Amino acid sequence: MTSATAPRRVPAVPRLIATDLDGTLLRDDKSVSERTVAALAAAERAGIEVFFVTGRPARWMDVVSDHVHGHGLAICGNGAAVVDLRHDGAGAPRFIKVRPVERETALDVVGTLRAAAPGTSFAVERTCGIQHEPAYPPLHMDPALSIATAEKLLDAAAAEADEPVLKILAFHPELSPDAFLGLARAAVGPRAEVTRSSPTALLEISAPGVSKASTLALCCAERGISAEEVVAFGDMPNDIEMLSWAGASYAMGNAHPAVLAAASGRTESNNEDGVAAVIERILEGR
Incomplete structure (x- = not known):
């Protein structure tokens, strides 16, 4: 105890x-x-x-x-x-x-992490549910509303585009959780808040100051x-x-x-x- x-x-x-x-x-x-x-x-x-x-x-x-x-x-x-x-x-x-995370911010963060940590897959958490990429693992309790690349999911014309983005989720299959967190924070800087709560290398990304x-x-x-x-x-x-x-x-x-x-x-x-x-x-x- x-x-x-x-x-x-x-x-x-x-x-x-x-x-x-x-x-x-x-x-x-x-x-x-x-x-x-x-x-x-x-x-x-x-x-x-x-x-x-x-x-x-x-x-x-x-x-x-x-x-x-x-x-x-x-x-x-x-x-x-x-x-x-x-x-x-x-x-x-x-x-x-x-x-919410603004669409431009979300796209910027996705692009930054793709470059900084190749192999990262993404999910988009909206007020109506979750969307994710084909490579994103089955980490969550409910099925995805839609499956596509993060760029397509965040397109202004995409399904559910009118629903606010609460956070972006980023998963890496090889990095340790804390190493991925440190790398992402250094790459993203003040453009978004990056944290984690999972025992896996799953990051949670919110709007700046949130x-x-x-x-x-x-x-x-x-x-x-x-x-x-x-x-x-x-x-x-x-x-x-x-x-x-x-x-x-x-x-x-x-x-x-x-x-x-x-x-x-x-x-x-x-x-x-x-x-x-x-x-x-x-x-x-x-």
Whole structure:
């Protein structure tokens, strides 16, 4: 078991909990434990908002949509969208805010990575679903809306072209995940945000300035909540900005080394209900 350590800065009265899902709130089998469900419910009864902040698209949020209780909001696609998860079971989550990748930016990034890392294949994540290239591996839970080269998928006349692009996905079959991330960030520079949350060499590319942290900051500002009043949890590089921004942050016991370095505290692993353990301590302190 990983022993928890307290963060260096703890909000006196937290007003919002921001938690990643995969590898953080969810166990490895993608379930939400009874202990975690109870902790989330107790936090909201105490007046603390809970935001799920994930790289997942909105359509993959059923795993937690029953546990959002009152507000029903989640930040998806690494900050590219804010969605209302409340629906009657027949409808899809409703997009509240979208921060898309512009077509020209997406094409520029695709061209840059093709040159910098030959063998890269791409997928395009839109509000309506995913599209990908023929060589892109079957990494996702749902079938593609269409299959073609990224350039064709991003053409202004292509099918679904009127649906916003939330992020570009780039996969390399040979590079290590961190090596691919470093190479891509150096090649793309400030033209886009490049991160990763997968154990494979799969990169997630968002519009400039779009991250979990920046969208969470916008949502908090709308509620009059400061960074110092937020407690955040995460495990992978796409969580680092959020963990650095929040007043208190916890890396999971199973977290990437860079995440352990960025967070102000550490908790147990996702399979040991590390998020619930911290929430319980917060509520005991109140």
